[in-house]
Ligand SMILES: NC(=O)C1=CN([C@@H]2O[C@H](COP(=O)(O)OP(=O)(O)OC[C@H]3O[C@@H](n4cnc5c(N)ncnc54)[C@H](O)[C@@H]3O)[C@@H](O)[C@H]2O)[C@@H](O)CC1
Ligand SMILES: Nc1ncnc2c1ncn2[C@@H]1O[C@H](COP(=O)(O)OP(=O)(O)O)[C@@H](O)[C@H]1O
């Protein structure tokens with residue numbers, strides 16, 4: 001499990017650690033680690049041009065001490081002092097090591113730009129002159145390394161108001177910060193290198209976590225010698241309609257390829273015919289009214305993809321939600337819930353898998369605000385809707401009351417294509433029917449879905465290329481085998 005923390009959590013841990021070591025120790029550790037990473041990025045340290053963007057806080061101090069170490073190894077280090085104050089010890093060390101201060105024109109000629117404008121102390125939009133320096137660093141040809149956090153990214157949430165430094169690498173200290181994992185912040189970081197400063201024993205329970213391949217392998221339900229299809233878990237899927245059949249075929253495909261014991265599919269006749277043609281493994285029922293009693297026993301339901309939002313669909317959704325097993329609601333099912341939140345009052349767990357547009361309707365908040373502040377809104381959704389929520393998109397977040405928000409780290413932007421969400425709902429349904437909690441089921445499903453998409457997108461050449469939603473389902477067995 002990888003973990004991440006808010007700025008406040010990091011500060012509290014730092015204070016506790018600081019009380020046990022001589023003053024200046026942590027910054028020395030941070031700056032040493034930073035300078036080693038920077039040196040590794042340069043073809044040779046001696047003679048290379050390094051520019052430090054130095055803000056008024058300790059983040060600037062880190063940059064200055066690291067710059068001093070590079071200067072001692074022969075780099076030509078120039079510091080742009082952007083703050084109203086400057087870390088005195090750091091500046092003295094730099095000057096002592098042969099570095100100097102300079103004007104903004106040096107950014108253009110730098111081999112390496114070190115962003116020490118703001119770290120976890122940053123709040124709100126970058127003010128001038130930081131904003132202009134952030135833009136200049138992005139436009140310059142040199143490599144940009146962010147110190148602790150790219151300046152302009154909110155370390156606790158990943159929020160970016162206005163401009164932020166676009167780094168090719170972020171060197172973070174002590175522990176990962178939430179904002180390095182969650183978009184839009186994550187997209188400013190490049191790869192993240194963690195420098196150990198001894199914070200580990202002082203860290204609290206994480207605010208954010210992400211599953212690794214090993215975590216998912218441990219959680220996945222697998223058949224045993226005594227297993228049979230019923231004991232492994234039967235998934236019911238209510239999806240598709242006379243008008244929409246593709247979503248149903250994809251959801252059933254995701255479920256079967258993820259290893260369902262049995263899928264019972266129920267829908268209008270046209271959708272049933274399509275599913276039967278494509279997936280003879282599923283047991284199908286043509287529904288002639290808003291009841292799922294005749295479908296048979298299931299351990300969990302997937303409700304919604306392509307089912308429509310008309311009166312009949314609403315009545316059917318009501319029937320599924322009235323059952324006492326976990327229900328995962330996606331797509332049209334979410335629109336139905338947004339129109340009648342009372343449907344969420346049920347005894348068994350409910351799992352919602354909206355994208356930002358669907359969550360916007362559920363919470364009545366504009367989509368852009370959700371995309372700019374995903375953490376805040378996924379938590380709000382859990383609190384207001386009383387469900388487990390997976391928020392899809394460039395960063396997929398999974399939240400449940402009183403648990404760390406999980407960030408999915410697999411996937412590819414090529415997933416942004418029609419139908420991949422339907423496949424995800426099927427995978428998650430299978431894991432839910434196999435006995436995982438809603439939180440684990442959707443976390444593992446997102447992880448597998450992303451790995452399958454990466455595998456489908458990479459193909460023979462190692463580059464990345466387009467995928468169709470069904471390709472994701474097709475790759476699942478190989479991905480599960482490889483875990
Ligand atoms: N506390 C510790 O023990 C350690 C801290 N370290 C470093 O210290 C950093 C935190 O230092 P600070 O607490 O001094 O905070 P920062 O250096 O991150 O930022 C604080 C300064 O930036 C200004 N500022 C905040 N938001 C701004 C904005 N939007 N536009 C312009 N200026 C803005 C503030 O007025 C303040 O002067 C960490 O990110 C890390 O780099 C490391 O040296 C490791 C040890
Ligand atoms: N930019 C992106 N990067 C990575 N994954 C993405 C991106 N955009 C969308 N996705 C993923 O693609 C899937 C799309 O699902 P969804 O929006 O429900 O589409 P559909 O309704 O067509 O199935 C989700 O798993 C989502 O997380």
Ligand SMILES: [K+]
Pocket residue numbers: 059115116117118119146147148149150151
């Ligand atoms: K920074």
